[in-house]
Amino acid sequence: MSKNIAIGVDIGGTGIKAAPVKLKSGKFADERYRIPTPDPSTPDAIARTVAKCIARFEPSRKTAVGVAFPGVIQGGVVKTAANLDQSWIGINLRELIRDYAGHDVYVMNDADAAGFGEHHYGAAHGRDGVVLMTTLGTGIGTALIADGQLVPNTEFGHTMMDGEIAEYWAAESARSRLNLDWDGWIANLQRFYSEMERLLWPDLIIVGGGVSKSHHMFLPHLTLRAPIIPAELRNGAGIVGAAGWAHQAAKREEDRVKSEAKAAAKRAKKAAEA
Ligand code: BGC
Secondary structure, three states: OOOOEEEEEEEOOOEEEEEEEEOOOOOEOOOOEEEEOOOOOOHHHHHHHHHHHHHHOOOOOOOOEEEEEOOOEEOOEEOOOOOOOHHHOOOEHHHHHHHHHOOOOEEEEHHHHHHHHHHHHOOOOOOOOEEEEEEEOOOEEEEEEEOOEEEOOOOHHHOEEOOEEHHHHHOOHHHHHOOOOHHHHHHHHHHHHHHHHHHHOOOEEEEEOHHHHHHHHOHHHOOOOOOEEEOOOHHHHHHHHHHHHHHHHHHHHHHHHHHHHHHHHHHHHHHHHO
16 A cells, blocks of 8 residues: 555444555545444454454555544543443553454544644644534534644543533434424534634634535534534544554654654764763
8 A cells, every 4th residue: 555545443332344445635545445343343353344344445554544533532542422332441452452453553533633634634624723623413522623733532522511421412423312493503513613712712613523515504503602513524524634643643653753753873883982
C-alpha cells in the first residue's frame, strides 16, 4: 500500500466502517467497507471485527492505521463507553486491536477523529481560532480545536441539562426516543449550543453525524453568535480523521525514535573519544 495512504476505522453503535484514505486530499482510495457492530458489543467481538476491516485493505507493515472509538481514550485505554457494553472500561484498545489485527494501530475518540478530519480536509480546513466540532448521533460527541491543535476527549455532550446529560435531550437519537418533532428537537439543540457558546466562545461550530444531511431542517433555525455549519465529510469524517491522525502520530513516533538513536550514537561517540 502506498505510503500516502492510511487506513481509518470508525467504531459506531450500529456499524464498524473502514476505508483507506489518501492523505493529501482526505478522499477515500477505495470503497468504504462496513460490518454491523456485533451485539453484544464486547471488546473481543469488536476488536475481531475491526481486525477484519483492516485486513480487507491489506495494509503493508508501514501503513498507518487509526481507529475511532465512541468514548474517552487516554494512552490507548478506554475510560468511558456511554453507548457501548460497559465491559469496555479499562480495556487497552490499542493493544487489543494490535493482538487481533497483527498490526499496530492508533486509537482516539470518534468525535476527535471527526474534528481532526474536518479541520484537515473539510468544513474547518486551515481555520485558526476556536473550532467546536459536534456530532449528533446516538450520543453527542465533541472536539475542540484551538489554532489547529486538538484538545482531546472533551465531553461537552455530557453537560448537564435539566438533570440529564445534554445528549439525552439533543442527540439525534433523542428525536425518536422522546418523540420530538423538528421544532421540539430544535428547541433542545438551541439550549445545548447556547450553553456551548456561553462556556467556550467558539469562532466556528460544525455539525456532523447522519442528521447533518438534513441540516437545512434545523441549522437555519438556531440563533447563535458563531457561524454554525454542516460537516463536509459527513459520515466519513471519523474514518478520514482517524487515518490522518494515525499518520501524524506514526510520523511523530518515527521522528522520536530517530532522534533518540541519534542522541545515543552521539553519546557513544563522546564516550569513545574520552
Ligand atoms: C461519548 C463520546 C462520543 C460520543 C459520540 C458520547 O456518548 O461519551 O465519547 O464521542 O458519544 O459517539
